[in-house]
Amino acid sequence: MFYFASRVPKEGEESLPLITWPDGNGRIAAHLATSARQRIETGWLVTNVIPSNDGVDVIAESREGRDLRGIHAKRVIFAAPQFIAAHVIAPFRDALPSHVREFTYGSWLVANLTLRDRPRSSGFPLAWDNVFYESPSLGYVVATHQSGIDYGPTVLTYYYALCDSNPRISRERLLSVNRDEWAEVVLSDISRAHPEIRDLTERLDIMRWGHAMIRPRPGFIGSEARRRAREPHRNIHFAHTDLSGVALFEEALYHGVRAAEGVLHAFDRAVKTFL
Ligand SMILES: Cc1cc2nc3c(=O)[nH]c(=O)nc-3n(C[C@H](O)[C@H](O)[C@H](O)COP(=O)(O)OP(=O)(O)OC[C@H]3O[C@@H](n4cnc5c(N)ncnc54)[C@H](O)[C@@H]3O)c2cc1C
CATH class of the missing domain: 3.50.50.60 (FAD/NAD(P)-binding domain)
Known part of the structure; x- marks a missing residue:
């Protein structure tokens, strides 16, 4: 929510539009790195x-x-x-x-799911950012969305922020669950919207970020x-x-x-x- 809240120019005004592009922040970092290559x-x-x-x-x-x-x-x-x-x-x-x-820092679980094909979607086509109704997660983004191709293999990036009031407890919770257990959490959550997700997933990478972001x-x-x-x-x-x-x-x-x-x-x- 703070992405939108922090882009409100003045109290009472609408949030500025979301800006995104292929590769996200990586593209800007790569551009900056190119211009300073000799010194990095x-x-x-x-x-x-x-x-x-x-x-x-x-x-x-x-x-x-x-x-x-x-x-x-x-x-x-x-x-x-x-x-x-x-x-x-x-x-x-x-x-x-x-x-x-x-x-103080929040803990995040980030999973990348490499799919051999797109999951079916009932009611609404796959968006760039997809949020599940009544899920503790933030849902997922379709990492290939901006390539403009809406069929075939893709990667979903799934986000789960652990929001205990004490961040130390979140970190302990994040680290006490191993890779396979987190993979199960991710697949169960996504299967609410896409029951065939387990069949489509060829690879599932889990990252546990204990100090992911400033809170x-x-x-x-x-x-x-x-x-x-x-x-x-x-x-x-x-x-x-x-x-x-x-x-x-x-x-x-x-x-x-x-x-x-x-x-x-x-x-x-x-x-x-x-x-
Ligand atoms: C899951 C997740 C999703 C996010 N999504 C977005 C998004 O969609 N949009 C957005 O704007 N922001 C997003 N962010 C926030 C993003 O992290 C920041 O916008 C951006 O990375 C901040 O850049 P920075 O240079 O301040 O810090 P960082 O990216 O944290 O850079 C600090 C660098 O210092 C290096 N470093 C640390 N310690 C040492 C050391 N001892 N020696 C040498 N190097 C060291 C690190 O390796 C790192 O490369 C997200 C963050 C997370 C965790």
């Missing part, structure tokens, strides 16, 4: 970010865990979620700032904690959609640009803002 290095896990008197030291481990490297920078942008900042930024690890604790809980958007989290900590600037209190690509982009402009300001570089 993937496959490194940052394990330590240590502010010092003349900048920031960053320690990273290679994907295979074989190599460690150190990078010294005058300033860094930390563009990962706040729950990771708590483990990776050295002074936060030693004494966690109270505002970081205020960021947009009441009071958080206007909170002091959210305001403080946007402020740099010494030479570390922060970006990430978390900082808006909702998980949306537009917010991630906003905070990325805001943090980049903050770094330029810190170097006394004149910037014409994009914001």
Whole structure:
């Protein structure tokens, strides 16, 4: 619901239309990556970010865990979620700032079902986003919908948000159920609308995301904690959609640009803002 609620320009007005396209956010990420290709290095896990008197030291481990490297920078942008900042930024690890604790995360189960053919649909053709009446899940999207072909093999992406009032309980619930048990939950739920789903499914991938998204809980958007989290900590600037209190690509982009402009300001570089 927050996708629609966050796109209402003014109180009392209608939500702006939903925008979507093939590959979703992946297409934008790929485009941004292309324009900065020479300067991007993937496959490194940052394990330590240590502010010092003349900048920031960053320690990273290679994907295979074989190599460690150190990078010294005058300033860094930390563009990962706040729950990771708590483990990776050295002074936060030693004494966690109270505002970081205020960021809480919802758990999501995401399943991709590869189908050899489309399920039948009674009453209404398959839409891009399909919601089941009286189901605890969010239903599924047809991942191939925007290819414009409405027959033959496809992939359904099914979403189930665990919404206990205590997110820790949700995470325990998510992780205590194994892959086959979750697959059964998914198939039983979808079979309410499509009884033949088990016959059509050739492959079923389950992802359990314990800290999937920041939870947009009441009071958080206007909170002091959210305001403080946007402020740099010494030479570390922060970006990430978390900082808006909702998980949306537009917010991630906003905070990325805001943090980049903050770094330029810190170097006394004149910037014409994009914001
Ligand atoms: C199931 C699900 C469905 C969603 N659907 C939508 C949608 O339809 N539309 C929408 O706008 N948003 C959606 N979102 C929200 C989406 O996650 C955000 O819009 C977007 O990913 C935010 O981008 P970001 O750059 O702020 O953060 P992220 O995408 O979280 O990027 C942070 C990056 O930091 C990396 N990282 C973390 N820790 C480290 C480390 N220690 N070292 C190195 N790298 C690290 C991560 O691997 C990740 O690549 C969805 C989220 C989920 C979980």
